[in-house]
Amino acid sequence: MLLIYLISKICLNHNHLKACSNLLHTSNRYSEGGMKTKITVFLVLILFLASLSSSTVAVDKSNCMTCHTNDSAIKALYKPPVIDTHAGEG
Amino acid sequence: MYKGYLVDQTLLGTDPHFAMGCEGCHKGNLEGATREEAHQGVVKRPSDNLQTCATCHQKITSTYEKALHYTSAGQRHGVMKRFSETELKQFDEKIFEQSCRSCHASCGSCHVKAAAVGGISIGLIKGHKFIKKDEGKTCAFCHGGRVYPEYTGEYGGKPDVHYQKGMLCMDCHQKSDMHGDGNTYLSKQDVKDRPVCTNCHNKLGQEARLTTRTAHTQHRDKVTCYGCHASAEYRNCYNCHKESESKPGFILGLNPRDGKTLTTLRVIPTVRDTFAAAGVTMSHFDALPNYWNTPAHNIRKRTDRTRSCDACHTDKAGFLTKEALIENGSKANERLIYPINPIPITE
Numbered sequence: 361m362l363l364i365y366l367i368s369k370i371c372l373n374h375n376h377l378k379a380c381s382n383l384l385h386t387s388n389r390y391s392e393g394g395m396k397t398k399i400t401v402f403l404v405l406i407l408f409l410a411s412l413s414s415s416t417v418a419v420d421k422s423n424c425m426t427c428h429t430n431d432s433a434i435k436a437l438y439k440p441p442v443i444d445t446h447a448g449e450g
Numbered sequence: 451m452y453k454g455y456l457v458d459q460t461l462l463g464t465d466p467h468f469a470m471g472c473e474g475c476h477k478g479n480l481e482g483a484t485r486e487e488a489h490q491g492v493v494k495r496p497s498d499n500l501q502t503c504a505t506c507h508q509k510i511t512s513t514y515e516k517a518l519h520y521t522s523a524g525q526r527h528g529v530m531k532r533f534s535e536t537e538l539k540q541f542d543e544k545i546f547e548q549s550c551r552s553c554h555a556s557c558g559s560c561h562v563k564a565a566a567v568g569g570i571s572i573g574l575i576k577g578h579k580f581i582k583k584d585e586g587k588t589c590a591f592c593h594g595g596r597v598y599p600e601y602t603g604e605y606g607g608k609p610d611v612h613y614q615k616g617m618l619c620m621d622c623h624q625k626s627d628m629h630g631d632g633n634t635y636l637s638k639q640d641v642k643d644r645p646v647c648t649n650c651h652n653k654l655g656q657e658a659r660l661t662t663r664t665a666h667t668q669h670r671d672k673v674t675c676y677g678c679h680a681s682a683e684y685r686n687c688y689n690c691h692k693e694s695e696s697k698p699g700f701i702l703g704l705n706p707r708d709g710k711t712l713t714t715l716r717v718i719p720t721v722r723d724t725f726a727a728a729g730v731t732m733s734h735f736d737a738l739p740n741y742w743n744t745p746a747h748n749i750r751k752r753t754d755r756t757r758s759c760d761a762c763h764t765d766k767a768g769f770l771t772k773e774a775l776i777e778n779g780s781k782a783n784e785r786l787i788y789p790i791n792p793i794p795i796t797e
Contacts, residue, residue, distance in 0.1 A: 423480065423488050424472040429459040437485060438452035441569055 454563070454573015467580050475502055497557035510629050511557070517630025518638055519555045526550065527636040528742075529720055532732040544728045560588045560628065567592060585619040596685040596716070601747040608681040610749050622649075639707065647675045665756070668796065674713040677702060678755045680746035686717040688776070702762075703770035703786040705743040712788060715770060716744035722778055739782040741770070763793045 427433045462468050473480055475496035482488030496502040500520075504511040518524050526546055533541055552566075559565035561580050564572045564587060575587050590598035598619075603609030612621070622645040635641055648654065654666040669678065683700045705711040722735055755761045762769075766788070775783050 423482065424476075424478070425457065425459070425462070427485070428455060428457045428472075429462075431453075431456060434456050435452045438455065440451060 451573060454571060456574070456577065458577025458579065461577060461579055465580060495556060495558055495563070497559075497562070500557065503557045507557075513626075513630040513632045514557070515630075516632060516634045517628065518635055518641075519628055520630070521634075522546075522551045522554045523635065524637045528718075529738075531737045532720070532735050533730075534733045537730055537733060540728075540730045541725065544730060545725055555592070564588060564591045583620050589619045595687075597747045600684045603748070605685065607683055607748055608750060610681075610747050611751060612749060651675075672712060674705070674711055674743070676714040676744070676746045676749070677712050679749045679751070679753060680714050681748045681750035681753050684714070684716070684744075684746045684748055687719045688717055700768040701741065701770050701774075702766075702768045702788070703741065704788055706739050706741065706782070706786055707743060709785065711743075713743045714746045715741040715786060716746075717776060718742055721776075736781040738780060739786055740776055740779045741783060741786055759795060763795055766791060766793070 427437065472478070476493050477496075478492035479488055479490040482490060493499075500511040500515055514520050526542075530538055530541075555565055561575075561582070562578060563574050572587065572591055575581055575584055586598075599605040600607065601610045601613050603613070624643065624645070627641070627644060631641075631643070638644060654670065655663060657663045657666065665678075680700070686699050686701075699717075701715040701717075702712060703715045705713045706715075717740055721740070722732070725732065754767065761767050770787050772784065772787060
């Protein structure tokens, strides 16, 4: 997954997409038609995987989210603030 | 209130702000096994340091650091003439930074989590979503004592016609009013581009109806739009903080900023001993009045004053009088009383 993530991050970046495209051109010049198909399929596969993984790569898997997305956990941990009733607000 | 800490999980994969992880803005200890350990070094409101947002939003933060919502300079400027030089220094040290500026709006106060007013916050606006605007929660939380409920009619009174037509705060107040325009202002009065009625209603005196045309032509530069079109009572601070008068009021008087235009006035919360508890006196308290001109946010096309000339010219309904002035108020208050009675109708 990590590998897919890294490759997808690289290829999703605009400049790197250009690089990927250049790579395709380069391969056309120096190899047979079959190579072109293979690279195209590879890129399509990478982009497909990237689109699938884009929602998961941004998810914070830290401890923060364990509690801060859990309604009952936050409710249990929450301590209401002490309100100073003497403070007058304008 | 605990939901003020509850993050909407669906945002995690869709909002680019989360790509840096929580620690990107909030710091803290990711390895912490307990709540206390995890919160070591945590930054509760990361945007209090504008540089947090400046990483990506450099242009906005560069103007915002001079904006009145951030500096709160308007509050200081509004009261400073009441102090001697020594008192002003005391005010700055003891009150302005700790109190006035404590609820200044950072980026997150409007876009993520409402500011804490008096230590109380309504919490995350929408599950930690970075929202562009949500006036009912963000503007209303700080401006909800008077202006917002007066605009919506929530606390009685007639709602503003603009609200009924579907307009909210940001339909008149521009983004630059919030984010600043790069200039440093002492008060909102100094901002040239702030909203005025004539931005939209720009054909005054050219109306088809004779009475409307005459009224607008005759009163131009003598009475503000609010003077006639504020629908009725609006909220003043003592309407809630003084039990015996817990109902909205309507006050017409001379604009303290120019001393000649008739307009709606609102009582301000500074009284003679406001800062006494902090040991700060106001030697020049009487330099400023206890009423300021106010753009009442309950505008209607037809009001008692647009229907009948007598409301002002004979009855002087709602006009500030000596008897109606607040007790032990500033000596400058008397200068706001419109002196002519009855007001003659000129051709």
